[in-house]
Amino acid sequence: MRLIFAGTPEFAAQALAAIVAAGHEVALVLTQPDRPAGRGMSLQHSAVKQVALAHGLALFQPPSLKDGAAQARLAAVDADAMVVAAYGLILPQAVLDLPRFGCLNIHASLLPRWRGAAPIQRALLAGDDESGVCIMQMEAGLDTGPVLLREALAIATDETAATLHDKLAALGARLIADALDRLPMPAAAQPAKGVTYAHKIDKAEAIIDWSHPAAKLDRHIRAFNPFPGAQARFAGQPVKLWRAVAVTGSGEPGTILTVDRQQIVVACGDGALAVSELQKAGGKRLPVQQFLAGHPLQVGQRFETASEAV
The missing domain is CATH 3.40.50.170 (Formyl transferase, N-terminal domain)
Incomplete structure (x- = not known):
């Protein structure tokens, strides 16, 4: 041919x-x-x-x-x-x-x-x-x-x-x-x-809404990996979430339920999301243990909701 x-x-x-x-x-x-x-x-x-x-x-x-x-x-x-x-x-x-x-x-x-x-x-x-x-x-x-x-x-x-x-x-x-x-x-x-x-992906779609079910946010994070990266906000700063799975748990959406060396568990509208890889603006993608060494997060703190992030 x-x-x-x-x-x-x-x-x-x-x-x-x-x-x-x-x-x-x-x-x-x-x-x-x-x-x-x-x-x-x-x-x-x-x-x-x-x-x-x-x-x-x-x-x-x-x-x-x-x-x-x-x-x-x-x-x-x-x-x-x-x-x-x-x-x-x-x-x-x-x-x-x-x-x-x-x-x-x-x-x-x-x-x-x-x-x-x-x-x-x-x-x-x-x-x-x-x-x-x-x-x-x-x-x-x-x-x-x-x-x-x-x-x-x-x-x-x-x-x-x-x-x-x-x-x-x-x-x-x-x-x-x-x-x-x-x-x-x-x-x-x-x-x-x-x-x-x-439809073409809009970067604004990548913003995480913690009021959604954990299963939906799990798909959200995987769909936007590698581009543009699912984005949350913590203390007014953007944080990209690269790897997570839906788990059982409950609390006010965006609230950190548990923190250990392997994962940060965050409450969602239904269930919770166990996050294992994150990235702060200007930084590298890091597993939780390395991320926490420079950016300590504690139980009870909250990621901002979509309305608060706007």
Whole structure:
């Protein structure tokens, strides 16, 4: 297959590496323009760009695909198919129509559940038992196209967005290589029932509301690990919570019930949350024992509620 590949983060980079390893000709790689990152705010290559450079692939980083010059560059490739994975730019109909077999998207959910930008986090927040990957024929609608391949996997009880991302990235890389080997292949229309939307994550969503049940806050912390990090406030200062489990316990929401070397147990609206890894602003992620050495917390003290934190 002569291909165009469009993607930006690590999820997409694994797929690109798998496609190259499968022996396909990747004639052009599209990725988002380099952007400043890190403390020095220097321009950083995307994960996909790093893979493309390592394999000597032609790169194209347009800010948009809506202008005629960008579309002419893609048309000149005369691609059999275009593979898209977490690219971050909208593909106009003119681009969708260019390749002989169209554009294939690697989507990290079991469509039609969790169409949209943040399917991994939304699945965890909702307490889904399973997730998966769909290889979808792209069309103008948001993740509405027919599905060529799908495969499910179970979500572990301690799954975080980071661990689920890695599992789905590996699964997506395997499925897209399989799909390309089998083109042309039939695609099944998505069912009309069961549609949900995985809206983009807003950092404000990461603020912990201690009035919620402990089981919900457990999912909250795992869904926002590693980005943007579930955030509580203590004594007016932000504290990120990275690891916790729901346990039995009761008290005024936000109140510290017990403290030991392994965990800090905090009362919730229903049950309690045993926190085992924390991070103060400007500090490092620390297990409880190390965190308490610099930031002693005591039974009876309270994390601020959502209303107090505003």
